[in-house]
Amino acid sequence: MKAIKPLMCSLAMTSLGLSQVHAVELLTVNTNGTDTKVSLGGYAKVDVRHVEGDIAYQDYWIANYPAGRPIETSHTGFNVKESRVNLKVQHGEVTGFVEMDFYGGGGNEVVSNSSNPRLRHYFIKYKNWMVGQNWTTFMPLHALPETLDFGGPHVGEVFARQTQVRYTHGSWQFAIENPETNGDGDVGAAANGVGVTGQQADQDESTPDFVARYNHKADWGMLSAGALVRKIDQGGLDETGVAFNIAGKINTFGKDDIRFQVSAGEAGRYVAAGLTSDIVVDPSDDRQKVESTTAFTLAYRHFWSEGMRSTVFYGGAKTDELERERSHWGINLMTSVSANLDVGGEFGNYAIDDKGIEAIDSNYLQFSAIYKF
Template identity: 65%
Template sequence: MKNLIKPTLLSITLCGLFTSSNLQAIELYSSGSGDNITKVSIGGYAKVDVRHVNGDIAYQDYWVGNFPGGEPTDTSTTGFNVKESRLSMTVQHGEVTGYMEIDFYGGGGNEIVSNSSNVRLRHFYIKYKNWMAGQNWSTFMPLKALPEALDFGGPHVGEVFSRAVQVRYTTGNWQFAIENPETWGDGDIGAPSSALGLTGDQADPDEDTPDFVARYNLNKDWGSLSFGALVRIIDQGGIDETGTAFIMSGAIPTFGKDDLRFQVSSGDLGRYAAAAMVNDIVRDPRTDEIVVEETTAFTVAYRHFWNESMRSTAFYGTAETDVTELKRAHWGVNLIDSVTKHLDVGVEIGNYAIKDAAIEDIDSNYLQLSAKFTF
């Protein structure tokens, strides 16, 4: 394993130091009142990342639960990017609100001339009273439990992290949703069985039942807890089964402004957990049968405030599958300072490790410097 910080990189690390402020929209237009009110606002943030990765796992702008390249790669790479930056717009007419958000992880461009990146749609939904319809975070995903991290999304490998087109109803502490179905993988090695935008004969002929999510949110003075259940039909490759999964998560204040965040999920999670680390349907290496994969994942994070503006989060996330015996983990520690109300700078070090049964243990360390302007 190479050293985490090369002398030639040290000067860069001392110059930069991110992080996470709540988005604060700027109101562009407001007219009327009550049921006739009309408002238009924009929000988002500009984020600049400098990231150095070295070890046995190929460079990525942020770690997910995958195995980039599919084999160990002797890596020492420094990358600069602004692709996490995002823009959002909210339009409200009376009780109806529309929200759209984009970032720049849509691919395209090159580092030779333009360094361009394509726009990627993150959210686009409508809210009316207790109803929400459109593309949004999955109802199964616990947003309050996500750690404050510089690596985009934190330890994806241990998290439920998914966006979906859905219809959601909220009543009191309860949320119920039907979400876009997608069985990922059919027991064969290769691309997913269906993809966004496919129509006609290319569209998956078997996905006729939406995923169903039920969630209960408990918010008290001592913190918040969330309990979720997922029911879905897994119908590919000769398999036609009802899959189920469960999640428990929480965000608990501790001392001063400190907090503890966690989530634990288990079951037929498929694409919902560990950033699609594994297919829904796999071939059992012991029996050669096609079966539904089961996954268990968890994340724990503790955030400590050193003073009013400076804080650190230490986090750990991991996921493990039952049949294919995949095991991946990600830990990190950061230091983040709010230079102003709208500008955060920070530094984070961490490690992403793969301990699958079929390969020798490998890992890569990373060092990331970020600056983030929220508006």
């Protein structure tokens, strides 16, 4: 058995807001000529966030629906819930990975702030196969901008983690993923399919979602195209939902880059973080329909010096049937105090402009410190 190594090595995982997460190699054991390596990674992140405007305070902006009315807000909050820890065990060609953060709910600001841990990733990799909970294959990780708001413009992004079976062959990725239809069109319907009548909605989630993605890498950056096919059989509807995503990271001058993604189709829960359920009631004719969403993000990152950089970003989304519309923009300044410690500030705005409600928005100012280990 080799001694414990305080070796810093890069972990081949892309994380929201951080393009690279470090890991400390804890232990290496040689068994029958094959090394088993155990490493610990993650980061500690402290946020100080002030929100002012018409939309209530949130730790990070998601496409929520705040009762369709202004909520006068002026609130400053401190939190560490984005902080995370992961464990990686690699034995030859087999890798196991588990990661948790602290957005699992619970806790309060009265005494102890005892936020519950939340499972983010738990998967196994063997050669070209990956099985377990991971980012959906439909999600273009390379297109995520570097932000201090957790995840940045969620409203324009493909964003989902779920259990899946994925096969990678060169630039191609194919996956079958967990099927889940969110909502059946009933007013107040919950995720479990129980509507206002209290009856369980008819549902068929026996067919996995299918995702295919092609990634093209070059010296100038990376482009990708993804397709999603899913069966939506609930609330009396039986349809096939199809959605597409095109995304890229383009290197410009020096270390600068442009990142973008565009999604369109019947992606439902995959896009815009809770903007819409899969099945809605068309207000024009009271018929149940599968909702379609168009969403996009665009970001430019500029390096002022080797460790100091800024990102300006914009994200937006709009649904077809209910005409819900969200947008989120921001600009930040970040600097690397050391190889593992970043600090910075970010100013931005989140807005809701749905059909039939008063347009509302809030500004936020956030300062963060991130220590990667």
